[in-house]
Amino acid sequence: MSSDISRKIVATAKLFRIGNDIALGYASIVGYLLCNGRSIYSVILLFIAAFLVGAGANTINDYIDREVDRINKPWRPIPSGIINPIEALYIAILTTAIGIIISAFLSPLNGLIAFIASILAYLYSIRLKKVLLIGNIVVASLTGLAIIFGGVLSGIESSSKMIQLDIIVVSLYATLLNLGREFLKGIEDVEGDRKLGIKTLATVFNPYIAYNASLAIYLLLIGLSFIPYLILNYSIYYLVLAIFVDITIILSLYVARSLKSDDAWRATRILKISAFIGISAFLAEAIARML
Numbered sequence: 001m002s003s004d005i006s007r008k009i010v011a012t013a014k015l016f017r018i019g020n021d022i023a024l025g026y027a028s029i030v031g032y033l034l035c036n037g038r039s040i041y042s043v044i045l046l047f048i049a050a051f052l053v054g055a056g057a058n059t060i061n062d063y064i065d066r067e068v069d070r071i072n073k074p075w076r077p078i079p080s081g082i083i084n085p086i087e088a089l090y091i092a093i094l095t096t097a098i099g100i101i102i103s104a105f106l107s108p109l110n111g112l113i114a115f116i117a118s119i120l121a122y123l124y125s126i127r128l129k130k131v132l133l134i135g136n137i138v139v140a141s142l143t144g145l146a147i148i149f150g151g152v153l154s155g156i157e158s159s160s161k162m163i164q165l166d167i168i169v170v171s172l173y174a175t176l177l178n179l180g181r182e183f184l185k186g187i188e189d190v191e192g193d194r195k196l197g198i199k200t201l202a203t204v205f206n207p208y209i210a211y212n213a214s215l216a217i218y219l220l221l222i223g224l225s226f227i228p229y230l231i232l233n234y235s236i237y238y239l240v241l242a243i244f245v246d247i248t249i250i251l252s253l254y255v256a257r258s259l260k261s262d263d264a265w266r267a268t269r270i271l272k273i274s275a276f277i278g279i280s281a282f283l284a285e286a287i288a289r290m291l
Contacts, residue, residue: 011077015062015088016095021054023275024146027174030279031150033286034166035158042106042153049102050146053114056096057121057142063088064125072192103149107156113149117142132199136186140179143275144171169228170282176221177278180249181271183214184256187264207259215253222246228285235288241281248274 025047032046062069063085066078077083083091096118104111120128120138129135151167186193186200187207194203201210225242228234248270256267 007082011080011082012091015059015077015083015091016055017058018055019272020058021051023279024054024143025051026276027143027146027279028150030283030286031147031152031167031170032154033150034170034282035151035154035164036289037150037154037157039157042157045102045106046150046153049099049106049110049114050149052095052099052102053118053121054099054142054146056092056094056099057118057125059088059092059095060122061125063092068192068196068198071195072189106153109152109156110149113145113152117145117149130198132201132204136179136182136200140182141175143178144175147171147174147279165232166282169232170279173221173224173278173282174275176217176224177245177249177271177275180214180217180221181268181275183210183217184252184264184271185268186210187256187259188261188268190261207264211253211256211259214256218249218253222249234285237284237288238281241277241284245274245278245281248277 028046028050029043032043037043062076062078066076066085069076070079074080078085078088100111100114100118103114121142124135124138128138147170148167151164155164183201186202187210189198190200190202190207192198193200201213225246226239229236229239229242252267252270252274255270256264
């Protein structure tokens with residue numbers, strides 16, 4: 001009995017994709033601190049709200065994608081049979097609802113952003129992922145939206161009506177980083193996506209086109225990564241971490257150059273590290289401003 005419960009708990013954690021949820025919570029905190037937010041209470045609630053909205057989005061995606069995952073990822077919680085589809089649906093509704101309620105408690109605007117993010121995630125799962133490029137752009141923008149989510153609360157607490165340039169920069173940075181990863185992920189999942197009619201650059205055209213689209217995005221991002229330091233007077237702490245991110249991006253592109261699914265999988269795992277360090281570069285800047 002206890003073994004079954006343990007399996008359910010582990011499977012639920014996998015369903016949530018906890019690493020992704022933590023990244024969303026982390027991004028919201030960085031957005032908040034970069035805009036001079038200082039309340040520990042707000043930091044905690046921002047993290048919990050973003051985490052739960054992300055968990056709900058990932059769970060509903062697994063629920064809707066259960067047939068796709070039977071081909072691409074049969075070890076996932078639903079196709080493996082550890083969690084049944086109805087359980088997954090209930091979990092998705094509950095976590096999303098709690099996340100939106102907490103967000104609305106922080107401010108009506110935060111509640112609205114959380115609601116919009118949840119709707120976008122749902123539309124992505126049921127329809128937009130099958131629309132060429134649009135699905136990639138939507139899912140890539142969610143991390144950028146999490147940063148705005150945190151920045152907005154800081155602005156409300158300080159009675160500021162303007163969105164700071166910092167938030168626009170870091171949101172664009174996060175979106176581009178994730179968009180490039182989405183294109184490589186299309187190479188990773190190309191076999192299953194083709195069978196199920198999911199339209200990505202890799203399935204509509206070929207993996208070579210997907211790879212070069214990712215390459216173009218990342219060349220643009222590497223160029224943009226120096227702008228905060230050169231133009232916005234960011235600290236050397238930001239620059240050091242940003243350069244390290246650029247190196248990991250180049251490494252991921254080198255790994256994925258074979259256009260094989262396994263290598264694309266390795267590249268997207270490297271890019272998860274890139275995303276974390278990239279957001280941390282802006283956190284380093286926020287901390288430097290406090291000192």
